[in-house]
Amino acid sequence: MIDRIPILRIxxxxxxxxxxxxxxxxxxxLQSDILKELERKSARGLxxxxxxxxxxDTYTARAFVHTAQMARLMGTRTIVSGMTPAIAMTLTEMGFxxxxxxxxxxxxxxxxxxxxxxxxxx
Amino acid sequence: xxxSRIDSDIPxxxxxxxxxxxxxxxxxxxxxxxxxxxxxxQIENLAASIVRHIxxxxxxxxxxxxxxxxxxxxxxxxxxxxxxxxxxxxxxxxLVLARRAAITLAAKLGFGPVERTKVATAVSELAxxxxxxxxxxxxxxxxxxxxxxxxxxxxxxxxxxxxxxxKVLSGGFRSKTGLGMGLRxxxxxxxxxxxxxxxxxxxxxxxxxxxxxx
Numbered sequence: 521m522i523d524r525i526p527i528l529r530i531x532x533x534x535x536x537x538x539x540x541x542x543x544x545x546x547x548x549x550l551q552s553d554i555l556k557e558l559e560r561k562s563a564r565g566l567x568x569x570x571x572x573x574x575x576x577d578t579y580t581a582r583a584f585v586h587t588a589q590m591a592r593l594m595g596t597r598t599i600v601s602g603m604t605p606a607i608a609m610t611l612t613e614m615g616f617x618x619x620x621x622x623x624x625x626x627x628x629x630x631x632x633x634x635x636x637x638x639x640x641x642x
Numbered sequence: 643x644x645x646s647r648i649d650s651d652i653p654x655x656x657x658x659x660x661x662x663x664x665x666x667x668x669x670x671x672x673x674x675x676x677x678x679x680x681x682x683x684q685i686e687n688l689a690a691s692i693v694r695h696i697x698x699x700x701x702x703x704x705x706x707x708x709x710x711x712x713x714x715x716x717x718x719x720x721x722x723x724x725x726x727x728x729x730x731x732x733x734x735x736x737l738v739l740a741r742r743a744a745i746t747l748a749a750k751l752g753f754g755p756v757e758r759t760k761v762a763t764a765v766s767e768l769a770x771x772x773x774x775x776x777x778x779x780x781x782x783x784x785x786x787x788x789x790x791x792x793x794x795x796x797x798x799x800x801x802x803x804x805x806x807x808x809k810v811l812s813g814g815f816r817s818k819t820g821l822g823m824g825l826r827x828x829x830x831x832x833x834x835x836x837x838x839x840x841x842x843x844x845x846x847x848x849x850x851x852x853x854x855x856x
Contacts, residue, residue: 541741543734544770574759575741577766578823606759614763614827 525550527557532564533634534596537627539572547583554587558594565634566591569627571602578616585620598622601630649679652716659715660692663708664699679719686749689722693752693791697853702791724750726784731797732777737769740781747783748793752853760831761793761851767824768797768847776801776845792833792852800844807839 525546528535534557540546554566568584570576588598601624611618624630653675660666660674673688692712696705709722716722724747729740744765748758765781772779779799786792804810810822811829825847829835832849839845 541738543738545734574745574755575762575766577763577770578827579767579770582823604755604759606756609756610760610763610831613760613831614823615830616823616827 522546523549524553527553529557529561529563532562533631534558534563534566535569535627536567537569537572542573542576542580544579547580551583551587551590555590555594558591558596562594563596566596566598567624567627567630567634568598568600569602569630570600570607571604571626574604574606576603576607576611578611578614581611581616581618582620588621597634599624599630599633601625601627652679652719653677655715656712656720659712660708663704663711664696667695670695685720686746689720689750690752692722693750693853697752697791702787702789705791706785706787722750724785726782728780728782731769731772731779731781733773737766737773740769741766744783744793744795747785748851751785751791751793753793753851754854757851757854761795764828764832764849764851765795767828768795768849771824771845772797772799772801775799779844786850786852790852792850794848794850795832797847798844803841803843803845804837804839805841807837811837 522540523546525536525538525540528537534554536550536554557563568587584600591598599622603623624633657666657671657674670691673691677688678684693705693709696708700708706723713720713722727743727747729736729743731737731740741762744762745758748761753761765783769781772781776799779797779801782796782798784794784796786794811826813822813826825837828847828849833852834850835848837845837847
């Protein structure tokens with residue numbers, strides 16, 4: 521089992537592609553790694569791509585909400601991309617409100633959303 | 643060499659055994675004949691197709707008897723008959739294993755992607771509650787065959803128990819850690835849900851998911 525998820529930096533964006541079967545320690549590690557990276561050098565956006573996941577339980581989903589909140593406090597906009605229909609249906613039926621983080625259909629849409637923000641502000 | 647020779651024997655045996663019980667349409671026959679025994683995912687998908695086919699053309703009550711015959715004919719190489727599974731849950735790794743076992747069993751029973759995700763998510767929530775609150779417990783996965791075919795998840799522990807279970811389930815109680823959210827969530831997605839818990843007496847949860855045959 522891997523013990524860390526890599527965080528890629530592309531200009532002022534952070535990209536995290538989650539391929540591993542997530543467990544709590546991994547999620548906590550990722551959260552603290554992201555915050556450390558933001559402290560080291562600010563980022564305009566953070567994309568969490570979960571297209572490879574087939575399970576996202578409420579604990580992990582809430583961890584994403586918290587990560588997005590913390591990142592926002594550090595000036596970073598977070599987008600969760602690539603949620604499968606199965607996960608979307610399951611979380612919704614479970615009563616989990618996805619209002620806590622922004623989502624995009626896929627990685628490309630997430631990057632587009634974050635770069636549109638660039639042009640808007642320039 | 644030897645391995646591949648044994649492998650190539652399996653698909654025709656499987657077709658013959660299946661044909662002895664139900665008619666086998668060309669597409670299913672082709673799916674069986676192109677089976678690679680190294681590809682676990684393919685085996686799971688085929689198992690699901692076979693379960694669906696049997697339930698549609700021979701009836702739900704014949705699924706397990708026919709699968710048993712198929713396993714006999716193929717020397718159990720594919721292990722098509724879903725087996726009950728009991729797992730000790732006491733840490734992160736066991737949580738991940740329990741989730742995977744649930745997905746595998748759900749796939750074997752013919753559950754589609756959404757149903758598989760629901761079952762695995764339910765296992766994840768229940769296993770996490772065990773790890774967080776009771777430290778140790780067990781998850782049991784079993785096959786339900788009454789009028790419909792289903793997958794039952796039972797979670798048991800001898801932990802501290804939940805003081806006001808009704809309040810937790812109605813949403814009147816919110817823990818910082820999310821115990822309530824997880825349990826309510828499982829109750830919402832399962833077709834049957836029962837929980838027994840009291841302080842000092844541990845917790846038992848049973849959630850059943852039925853195969854939706856359309």
